[in-house]
Amino acid sequence: MNFFDFTDKVAVVFGASSGIGKAAALGYGDSGAKVAVLARRKEKLDDLVKEMHDKGYIATAFECDVTSEDSIKNAAKEIVEKYGKIDILFNNAGIAVPGSIENITVEQWNKSMNTNVRGAYMTMKYLIPEMKKNHYGKVINTASVNAVLFDKNEDLVRHAYNVSKSAMVGLTKAAAATYMKDGITINTIGPGLFETEMTEGTLFKHEGFMKAYNASNPAGRPGKMEELIGTIMYLSSDASNYVTGQLILVDGGITLV
Numbered sequence: 001m002n003f004f005d006f007t008d009k010v011a012v013v014f015g016a017s018s019g020i021g022k023a024a025a026l027g028y029g030d031s032g033a034k035v036a037v038l039a040r041r042k043e044k045l046d047d048l049v050k051e052m053h054d055k056g057y058i059a060t061a062f063e064c065d066v067t068s069e070d071s072i073k074n075a076a077k078e079i080v081e082k083y084g085k086i087d088i089l090f091n092n093a094g095i096a097v098p099g100s101i102e103n104i105t106v107e108q109w110n111k112s113m114n115t116n117v118r119g120a121y122m123t124m125k126y127l128i129p130e131m132k133k134n135h136y137g138k139v140i141n142t143a144s145v146n147a148v149l150f151d152k153n154e155d156l157v158r159h160a161y162n163v164s165k166s167a168m169v170g171l172t173k174a175a176a177a178t179y180m181k182d183g184i185t186i187n188t189i190g191p192g193l194f195e196t197e198m199t200e201g202t203l204f205k206h207e208g209f210m211k212a213y214n215a216s217n218p219a220g221r222p223g224k225m226e227e228l229i230g231t232i233m234y235l236s237s238d239a240s241n242y243v244t245g246q247l248i249l250v251d252g253g254i255t256l257v
C-alpha cells in the first residue's frame with residue numbers, strides 16, 4: 001500500500017496564495033490529488049494553478065475570504081460541483097496580529113479571531129458534511145508553537161495570535177472526538193518558525209529573536225518548508241487513520257527545552 005498516493009483524493013487548501021498553504025498545495029499535487037486552492041488574492045492563486053498545471057497536476061482556484069460565511073459556503077458548493085466530493089481539508093489561512101492585550105484594539109482582536117478561529121470553524125462546518133457523505137475525511141488545522149510557547153519581549157508579543165492558535169487546539173480536539181465515528185480524523189500542526197510572507201519581514205528581520213530562537217532550538221535553525229509539508233501529507237493520508245485530535249509540533253524540538 002502506498003500511503004502517500006492521493007490519486008482520486010480531493011484536497012482543499014485554504015490560504016493557498018502564499019507560504020505554507022502554497023507549498024502544501026504543491027505537495028498534494030505532487031502526490032496526485034485534485035487540489036482546490038483558496039484565498040482572497042485570485043491573481044496569486046491563478047499563478048499557482050498555472051504552475052501546477054504546467055507540472056501536470058489537477059488544480060482549480062476559488063476566491064474565498066474565510067471571514068465570510070457566504071464565501072466559504074459558496075466555495076464548498078463550487079468545489080463539490082467541480083470535483084464531486086471533498087476528502088482533505090487543510091485549514092491554513094491565518095494572520096498574526098502583533099501586540100499585547102493592552103495595545104491591540106478590539107477590532108484587531110476580532111479580526112484575528114475571525115480569520116484564525118471562526119474561519120476554521122466555518123470551513124469545518126461546511127466541508128465536514130461533505131466528508132460524512134463518504135464516511136471519509138482528513139482535516140488538518142494550523143495552530144503554532146505559539147499555542148504553547150509565548151514571548152515576553154514587548155516587541156514580539158502577539159496575544160491575539162496566541163489565543164487564536166490555542167483555540168485551534170481546542171477546536172481540533174473537540175471536533176476530533178465527535179467525528180472519528182464518521183471516518184474523519186482531525187489533527188492540527190504546530191509549526192515552529194518557517195520563512196513565509198508572515199514571518200520574513202517580521203521575525204526573520206528581528207536579530208534578537210532569531211538569535212534566541214536558534215540558540216534555544218535543538219535544531220539550531222528555523223525549519224525548511226519541506227520539513228513541514230511531510231507532516232501535513234502524513235496527517236492527510238491513510239497512514240494517520242488512527243491518529244486524531246493531536247497537536248503535532250513541527251518545531252525542531254524548541255518546545256522540549
Ligand SMILES: NC(=O)c1ccc[n+]([C@@H]2O[C@H](COP(=O)([O-])OP(=O)(O)OC[C@H]3O[C@@H](n4cnc5c(N)ncnc54)[C@H](O)[C@@H]3O)[C@@H](O)[C@H]2O)c1
Nearest residue numbers: 015017018019020065066093094144191193194196197198
Ligand atoms: N510561518 C511560520 O513560521 C508559521 C508558524 C506557525 C504557524 N503558522 C501558521 O501557518 C499558516 C500559514 O501562514 P504562512 O506562514 O504561510 O503565512 P502567509 O502569510 O504566507 O500565509 C497566510 C495565508 O492565509 C491567507 N489568508 C489570510 N487571511 C485570509 C482570509 N481572510 N481569507 C482567506 N485567506 C486568508 C493569506 O492570503 C495566505 O495565503 C497561518 O495560519 C500561520 O499562523 C506559520
